[in-house]
Structures are given as structure tokens and as C-alpha cells.
Amino acid sequence: MLKISISGVRGTVPDFLTPEVCLAFAKAFGTYMQGGTIVVGTDTRGSSEFIKGIILQGLLSCGCKVIDLGVATTPTVGVMVKELSAKGGLIVTASHNPEPWNGLKFIRSDGIFLNSKEFKQLLEIYNNKTFDENPGGSAKTYTKASDIHIERILRVIKSNKIRKAKLKVVIDSCNGAGSIITPLLLKKLGCEVIELNTTPATPFPRGAEPTPENITQLAEIVKRERADIGFAQDPDADRLAIVSEKGIPISEEYTLVLCTKYILATSSSSRKIVVTNLSTTSAIDNIAREFGAIVMRTKIGEVHVAEAIKEQKALIGGEGNGGIIFPEVGFNRDSLSGIALILMLLATQKKKLSEIVATIPQYILIKKKIECHSQQEALDFLENARIKFQKDSLDLTEGVKVIRKTGWLHIRASNTEPIIRIFAECKDKKTAEEFIFEALKD
Numbered sequence: 001m002l003k004i005s006i007s008g009v010r011g012t013v014p015d016f017l018t019p020e021v022c023l024a025f026a027k028a029f030g031t032y033m034q035g036g037t038i039v040v041g042t043d044t045r046g047s048s049e050f051i052k053g054i055i056l057q058g059l060l061s062c063g064c065k066v067i068d069l070g071v072a073t074t075p076t077v078g079v080m081v082k083e084l085s086a087k088g089g090l091i092v093t094a095s096h097n098p099e100p101w102n103g104l105k106f107i108r109s110d111g112i113f114l115n116s117k118e119f120k121q122l123l124e125i126y127n128n129k130t131f132d133e134n135p136g137g138s139a140k141t142y143t144k145a146s147d148i149h150i151e152r153i154l155r156v157i158k159s160n161k162i163r164k165a166k167l168k169v170v171i172d173s174c175n176g177a178g179s180i181i182t183p184l185l186l187k188k189l190g191c192e193v194i195e196l197n198t199t200p201a202t203p204f205p206r207g208a209e210p211t212p213e214n215i216t217q218l219a220e221i222v223k224r225e226r227a228d229i230g231f232a233q234d235p236d237a238d239r240l241a242i243v244s245e246k247g248i249p250i251s252e253e254y255t256l257v258l259c260t261k262y263i264l265a266t267s268s269s270s271r272k273i274v275v276t277n278l279s280t281t282s283a284i285d286n287i288a289r290e291f292g293a294i295v296m297r298t299k300i301g302e303v304h305v306a307e308a309i310k311e312q313k314a315l316i317g318g319e320g321n322g323g324i325i326f327p328e329v330g331f332n333r334d335s336l337s338g339i340a341l342i343l344m345l346l347a348t349q350k351k352k353l354s355e356i357v358a359t360i361p362q363y364i365l366i367k368k369k370i371e372c373h374s375q376q377e378a379l380d381f382l383e384n385a386r387i388k389f390q391k392d393s394l395d396l397t398e399g400v401k402v403i404r405k406t407g408w409l410h411i412r413a414s415n416t417e418p419i420i421r422i423f424a425e426c427k428d429k430k431t432a433e434e435f436i437f438e439a440l441k442d
Contacts, residue, residue: 010103026058035063036087041072063134073237075334163190178237210241212249223247240335252322264291275317
């Protein structure tokens with residue numbers, strides 16, 4: 001199937017993400033950007049280079065000046081859009097989806113993905129096929145993007161502290177776009193680096209999402225090599241998972257929590273703001289209270305978090321899927337910034353990761369997906385939930401979030417499919433399961 005949403009376009013190749021679809025979206029984006037400078041990057045999927053050729057053709061036909069980064073992480077493209085004062089960026093990637101999926105992500109001039117209003121305008125151009133035709137396009141390659149991204153990180157990180165700590169790190173890049181840049185960053189930070197799955201010319205060796213069940217090899221190597229920490233990325237390196245020195249995967253929910261802990265502990269700002277979405281763990285609130293910070297919660301979706309970070313001048317933000325947005329570097333989820341921040345946390349606290357994690361309140365998060373027959377059925381489910389829980393404290397920013405002293409329940413409808421997603425977080429599994437059951441019963 002072809003999924004079209006605020007997150008971009010994704011589909012299996014060649015069944016749904018066809019050459020015709022890619023060409024039309026490239027022409028639509030070139031038209032939307034009025035033929036300006038567009039930065040293009042890809043992940044390492046077998047179909048990415050082929051799709052890039054089609055994308056370049058479409059952008060050039062609209063008179064765009066294309067800067068081709070080659071294989072580049074999603075956050076690197078975001079950084080380079082601002083660095084090169086480009087009109088926008090286009091990334092060929094399906095992020096955490098497995099092959100044969102691939103996709104397209106669209107970035108505007110400030111390095112943030114198109115929001116719903118902007119994407120709707122792009123989609124109208126795509127559907128109506130009202131493409132500009134301008135033969136004045138050009139294309140050139142750019143080979144310094146990774147160096148610039150790393151320099152941005154090193155500029156805001158006190159890397160000498162990491163060097164003094166002499167940390168031993170295992171990195172698993174899933175043979176994706178992070179395979180070259182991430183070991184390079186770690187070496188510049190003075191780490192002893194053990195590389196795992198950092199060969200971009202070969203297929204993904206594990207499940208593309210860096211979830212605990214997919215990073216067992218990383219966990220084994222961290223423990224065997226007595227490393228201080230292990231990091232796992234998804235194919236476009238916008239998500240980051242962590243393995244402790246004991247070889248135990250830390251929930252992706254706690255990637256943002258750990259980064260936030262370091263930022264708040266070292267910030268001298270009198271206005272400490274952290275931005276995340278409605279379904280991110282309450283541990284972020286615990287950390288914020290510890291340092292007198294405010295947590296602002298948005299709708300689900302990276303663009304909502306990124307726009308709020310920019311608007312509120314937040315110190316940090318992100319999502320509970322391992323996505324860190326560090327505005328001093330860029331406005332995209334950035335696993336490389338996340339790695340640097342967590343290494344700084346280890347270096348400054350001079351404790352093992354497991355010891356730091358033990359100081360953070362632990363919650364049980366349960367997720368459930370309900371398939372509906374239609375979008376209307378999904379909306380009816382939401383309305384019934386609102387009525388059912390009307391005596392509770394509710395947050396109706398997106399869907400229905402029920403907030404109790406024992407935990408929270410978030411029910412929302414998918415924007416692209418007739419699906420209801422239910423998240424329940426509590427201190428113990430039994431209470432979370434009861435919360436889910438309460439949401440499902442008539």
C-alpha cells in the first residue's frame with residue numbers, strides 16, 4: 001500500500017511507490033518550492049539510488065538547483081538545508097520500515113518537515129498535476145555534509161570531558177545511513193569504537209526498528225566486550241536506542257529522558273522548557289520537576305514537536321520512540337546528537353549507565369492497536385471514550401488522554417488508516433492492563 005501523511009510518502013517498491021509516483025511528488029515539491037535550491041539525500045536501501053535519479057529528474061524539470069548529498073542521515077539533510085540556505089530538502093527513505101519499503105520526506109527552509117497545512121498544499125499540487133516547467137534546473141554533488149553535521153555537534157558539546165572518560169562504545173547502524181558518520185563522530189569524541197552493522201552496501205541485517213527484540217546481537221557484544229554503552233540506530237539514523245553496560249536494552253522511551261536529564265542538569269537558563277508529545281513517558285515530567293523545568297506536550301508527530309521547540313525556544317525535545325531533537329544542532333530527530341548528549345551524561349556523572357537509569361522513575365507502557373472497519377468507526381470509538389471517561393481529568397489535544405494519579409491512558413485515531421491506537425502507562429503492568437481493558441469494554 002501507499003501511505004501518504006504528514007510524515008511523507010511511504011510504500012513498497014515497486015508495487016506502490018512506483019517511478020510515476022516518485023516523479024510526480026518530486027515535481028510537486030519542486031513546484032511548491034518555486035524552483036529554489038533543494039538538498040537531496042538518501043538512506044542505503046537497494047531502491048534508494050534508483051528513486052533518487054527519478055527525484056532529480058522531477059526537481060530539475062521545475063528549475064530547482066539540486067544539491068546532492070548522496071547517502072546522508074535524515075538529520076544531516078535537515079542541518080544542510082539551513083547551512084546552505086536552501087529552500088527545502090527531500091530525503092529518500094522509509095525510516096524504520098523494512099525493505100522493500102521506501103519513501104520520501106519533505107523539509108522546508110528552517111529544517112523542519114512540512115506541517116499539515118503545508119503538506120496539504122503539496123498534496124493538492126500532486127493530485128492536480130499542476131507542475132511548473134522550467135528548464136533552468138541544475139544539480140551538483142556535495143561531499144562535506146557529514147563533516148558539517150559533526151562540527152555542529154562538537155561546537156555545542158564539551159567533547160574534552162568525553163575524551164577524558166575514555167568510553168568504550170559499540171555502535172549498530174543497521175547498515176543504514178548512519179554507518180559512516182556515526183563511527184566518525186564517536187572517534188572524534190575520543191571513544192574506543194566497536195562497529196556492528198556499519199557496511200552501507202549490504203542489506204539490513206536485523207529488523208529496521210531499534211527495538212529490544214531487534215538489537216539482541218548488540219546487547220551480547222556490549223556485555224562480551226565489557227563496553228560502557230551500546231547504541232542502535234534505524235536506517236535513516238533519526239531514532240536511537242541504548243544498551244547498558246550490562247547488555248540490557250533500555251526502552252526507547254528513556255533515550256529522550258536521559259538526554260533531557262543531562263541538558264537540564266547543565267543548563268544555566270532561567271527558562272527551562274522541554275517539548276514532547278502526548279504519548280511520551282511520564283518519566284520526562286519527573287526529570288523536569290527535579291530541575292524546575294516545564295514540559296509542553298503536543299500532538300503526535302515530529303513536526304508538531306519541532307515547531308513547538310522552535311516557537312518556545314525549548315532546550316530540548318523529542319518523542320518516546322528514541323527521537324531526540326536538539327535545537328542547537330537542528331530541528332529533526334537526530335540520533336547523533338542523542339549519542340553525544342548521553343556520552344556527556346556518562347562523562348559528567350562518572351557513573352555506569354545502569355546506575356543512572358536506576359535513579360529515574362520506571363513506568364510500564366503498554367500499546368495496543370484496534371483495527372476498525374472505517375474511519376467513522378474509529379471516530380465513534382473516540383467519542384465513546386470521551387463520554388466514558390468524562391469524569392476523569394482529560395487532555396483532548398489529540399484524541400482522548402485520561403490522566404489519573406495511577407497513570408495515564410491515551411486513545412487516538414490514525415490519520416492514514418481506520419485504526420485506533422491505545423497507550424497506557426502506569427507504575428505496574430497490572431494497572432496498565434486494567435486501564436486498557438477499561439478503554440475496550442462497552
